[in-house]
Amino acid sequence: MRKRIIAGNWKMNKTVAEAKELAQAIVQGFTRTDSCEVVLCPPFTALAALREVIAETPVKLGAQNMFWEEQGAFTGEISAAMLKSAGCTYVILGHSERRQYFQESDETVNKKILRAFEHGLIPIVCVGETLAERQNGLTHQVVEKQVRGCLADLTSDQVAALVIAYEPVWAIGTGVVATTEQAQEVHAMIRALAGKMYSTRVAESLRLQYGGSMKPDNAAQLLSQDDIDGGLIGGASLDVKSFLQIVYA
Numbered sequence: 001m002r003k004r005i006i007a008g009n010w011k012m013n014k015t016v017a018e019a020k021e022l023a024q025a026i027v028q029g030f031t032r033t034d035s036c037e038v039v040l041c042p043p044f045t046a047l048a049a050l051r052e053v054i055a056e057t058p059v060k061l062g063a064q065n066m067f068w069e070e071q072g073a074f075t076g077e078i079s080a081a082m083l084k085s086a087g088c089t090y091v092i093l094g095h096s097e098r099r100q101y102f103q104e105s106d107e108t109v110n111k112k113i114l115r116a117f118e119h120g121l122i123p124i125v126c127v128g129e130t131l132a133e134r135q136n137g138l139t140h141q142v143v144e145k146q147v148r149g150c151l152a153d154l155t156s157d158q159v160a161a162l163v164i165a166y167e168p169v170w171a172i173g174t175g176v177v178a179t180t181e182q183a184q185e186v187h188a189m190i191r192a193l194a195g196k197m198y199s200t201r202v203a204e205s206l207r208l209q210y211g212g213s214m215k216p217d218n219a220a221q222l223l224s225q226d227d228i229d230g231g232l233i234g235g236a237s238l239d240v241k242s243f244l245q246i247v248y249a
């Protein structure tokens with residue numbers, strides 16, 4: 001049985017004090033913990049503060065990115081070991097904003113995933129097509145290429161432990177959400193692909209999140225789909241009430 005997972009991607013929002021305040025409110029409101037894992041992914045600067053806020057609670061900590069090298073002269077970068085030592089359980093990798101603004105590719109995301117696993121971090125790997133790609137009927141082709149590229153050289157056990165977030169680029173931060181049919185169809189395709197590439201066991205263990213304008217009013221329907229195991233939430237994760245409503249959906 002796959003445990004549901006709702007993660008808040010706070011992006012480049014919240015000072016340390018603001019982040020603490022938001023996390024405290026979420027922790028206080030998250031009381032029914034058995035069926036859903038909750039992960040908060042603040043900016044790097046707030047990781048240490050949030051580690052204290054979530055200590056002794058079921059809420060987990062995640063980062064929004066990392067570099068694939070172990071250490072050294074890479075000004076401005078953060079390593080997997082640093083994230084682990086800062087209390088992270090998860091790390092978001094390959095978000096479409098990283099791909100769009102920072103030239104990340106499936107190859108670089110793959111290097112990061114391999115390094116994250118070496119340090120005991122669980123990657124949340126983002127894939128998804130642009131609007132033009134969907135309109136040209138390329139969704140499956142694009143997502144399959146991303147999945148195959150990002151997962152290169154991973155072991156079956158690693159893929160079974162992974163989280164993949166299907167985030168159609170046209171739905172991120174736009175208020176335009178994928179229909180439940182569109183979302184379920186791509187999630188099912190990713191799960192079937194994992195079955196083909198690895199095994200039924202891997203496909204059944206792999207957790208798949210939907211991301212892209214998930215809000216309290218559309219979350220329950222999306223999360224009721226067979227292959228959607230959770231959500232990666234951007235905008236709505238910055239509001240306590242909205243985020244908790246999604247968690248309880």
Ligand code: PEP
Pocket residue numbers: 009167171172173174175211212213214232233234235236
């Ligand atoms: C995201 O950035 O991962 C995301 C899904 O954003 P939003 O919920 O704002 O669309």
